[in-house]
Amino acid sequence: MAHVDLNIALLGCGTVGSEVVRLLAEQSDDFAERCGARLNLIGIAVRDVSAPRPDHVPRELLTDDAESLIERADLVIELIGGLEPARTLILRALNSGASVVTGNKALLATHGPELHEATARADVDLYYEAAVAGAIPVVYALRESLAGDQVTAISGIVNGTTNYILDEMTTKALSYEAALADAQKLGFAEADPSADVDGLDAAAKIAIMASIAFHSRVGIDDVDTRGIREITAEQIAAATREGYVIKLLATARRAPNGITVQVAPTLVARTHPLASVSGAYNAVVTESEAAGRLMFYGQGAGGAPTASAVLSDVVAAAAKRVYGGHAPRELPYASLPVLPAASARGVFTIDLTVTDQPGVLASIAEPFARHGVSIGQVRQDADGPRARVSIMTHTAPRGALEAIADELADNPHVIAVGALMPVEG
Ligand SMILES: NC(=O)C1=CN([C@@H]2O[C@H](COP(=O)(O)OP(=O)(O)OC[C@H]3O[C@@H](n4cnc5c(N)ncnc54)[C@H](O)[C@@H]3O)[C@@H](O)[C@H]2O)C=CC1
Numbered sequence: 001m002a003h004v005d006l007n008i009a010l011l012g013c014g015t016v017g018s019e020v021v022r023l024l025a026e027q028s029d030d031f032a033e034r035c036g037a038r039l040n041l042i043g044i045a046v047r048d049v050s051a052p053r054p055d056h057v058p059r060e061l062l063t064d065d066a067e068s069l070i071e072r073a074d075l076v077i078e079l080i081g082g083l084e085p086a087r088t089l090i091l092r093a094l095n096s097g098a099s100v101v102t103g104n105k106a107l108l109a110t111h112g113p114e115l116h117e118a119t120a121r122a123d124v125d126l127y128y129e130a131a132v133a134g135a136i137p138v139v140y141a142l143r144e145s146l147a148g149d150q151v152t153a154i155s156g157i158v159n160g161t162t163n164y165i166l167d168e169m170t171t172k173a174l175s176y177e178a179a180l181a182d183a184q185k186l187g188f189a190e191a192d193p194s195a196d197v198d199g200l201d202a203a204a205k206i207a208i209m210a211s212i213a214f215h216s217r218v219g220i221d222d223v224d225t226r227g228i229r230e231i232t233a234e235q236i237a238a239a240t241r242e243g244y245v246i247k248l249l250a251t252a253r254r255a256p257n258g259i260t261v262q263v264a265p266t267l268v269a270r271t272h273p274l275a276s277v278s279g280a281y282n283a284v285v286t287e288s289e290a291a292g293r294l295m296f297y298g299q300g301a302g303g304a305p306t307a308s309a310v311l312s313d314v315v316a317a318a319a320k321r322v323y324g325g326h327a328p329r330e331l332p333y334a335s336l337p338v339l340p341a342a343s344a345r346g347v348f349t350i351d352l353t354v355t356d357q358p359g360v361l362a363s364i365a366e367p368f369a370r371h372g373v374s375i376g377q378v379r380q381d382a383d384g385p386r387a388r389v390s391i392m393t394h395t396a397p398r399g400a401l402e403a404i405a406d407e408l409a410d411n412p413h414v415i416a417v418g419a420l421m422p423v424e425g
Pocket residue numbers: 011012013014015016017045046047048066078079080081082085103104105106130131133134300301302303306
């Protein structure tokens with residue numbers, strides 16, 4: 001079959017970009033058949049053309065002039081990351097009539113509306129499968145597979161670094177610091193791992209998923225975000241004793257008057273499907289009215305897995321240019337508000353260290369009753385003259401639990417109040 005030619009520009013040639021170069025070359029004949037176009041990589045914009053690169057990266061395609069490269073492209077793949085210059089370059093590409101494929105979750109969760117509006121104005125396409133959970137086709141699932149359904153909830157393990165750290169702490173009884181050092185040695189965590197361990201990477205991903213699923217605009221700043229820095233070996237051991245694992249869960253839920261979106265270390269029951277997601281793997285569970293529960297599992301990071309998602313977008317974008325039609329546009333018609341974190345309802349645990357004497361349990365229980373929060377389970381472990389008390393509630397709003405925790409901190413019998421932790425399953 002005769003194929004048209006499409007000019008592809010790649011911006012950024014790091015972990016993911018260099019794998020995209022490899023796959024584009026290795027599978028060029030297949031891609032031509034699948035999208036009806038020969039995908040000609042016309043240039044690779046890099047910051048430093050003289051930096052060492054893998055052997056398969058053609059030196060003659062390297063340039064430090066991204067702007068000129070974009071002018072000649074039908075399709076631009078942005079794999080630089082970060083907000084600038086990625087934002088300006090993507091806008092330039094869209095405005096010049098090129099479709100764009102990106103894996104840049106930080107940018108989409110910060111400037112998504114601006115990029116989507118520019119895409120529609122220029123009558124081109126914006127694809128971003130790699131931005132959420134790497135190789136796992138969850139953007140496609142939400143944008144296309146579930147377009148005929150009503151999504152009610154999304155929960156996921158969408159950061160490989162933190163899942164690896166928590167898993168090492170659980171299975172090898174490592175401290176947080178030792179597990180983080182291992183993750184860095186293995187290349188999962190960045191040298192500066194704060195976007196991972198403080199939950200910001202997961203927050204960007206759940207913001208993107210919530211925007212699509214709930215047809216609303218959710219940005220990274222709307223996400224109530226907690227990371228894993230404060231998780232202790234003791235909390236992990238206590239969770240294990242009780243039949244739970246601690247996972248950094250990203251969740252978005254429909255509520256009667258809006259949506260709640262959060263990232264938080266969460267006690268996940270061993271029987272829950274997300275509990276068995278180990279190592280650096282990712283998984284996303286969606287709940288929707290007709291389909292019920294769906295689960296997506298796989299590699300959320302790494303050069304080749306992420307490049308697989310990028311190339312699926314490239315083939316789709318190229319086919320649209322050849323045969324016509326468009327990728328699904330942003331559809332924020334529902335405009336659901338993101339509700340304050342305090343209104344997020346769920347089951348929570350709160351851990352207390354108290355003096356072990358008569359009447360203490362009654363005084364601890366009193367604020368729960370006053371705030372209308374029902375206690376589901378109490379566990380007490382003696383520790384000399386002290387006791388550790390772990391209270392699990394029935395479903396209640398987070399705000400009520402926060403008020404109770406503040407009051408308990410002033411209770412003279414209470415020596416320490418631990419962090420509130422949501423419970424799943
Ligand atoms: N590495 C992974 O596992 C995943 C990465 N992503 C996303 O993919 C994107 C790329 O990630 P990585 O390849 O890991 O990053 P990377 O840091 O390995 O590569 C980015 C490259 O862009 C280059 N660069 C910086 N400024 C530039 C400029 N002005 N012009 C041209 N090149 C420039 C850097 O020198 C670097 O080589 C990011 O948005 C990241 O969030 C998404 C999913 C997984």
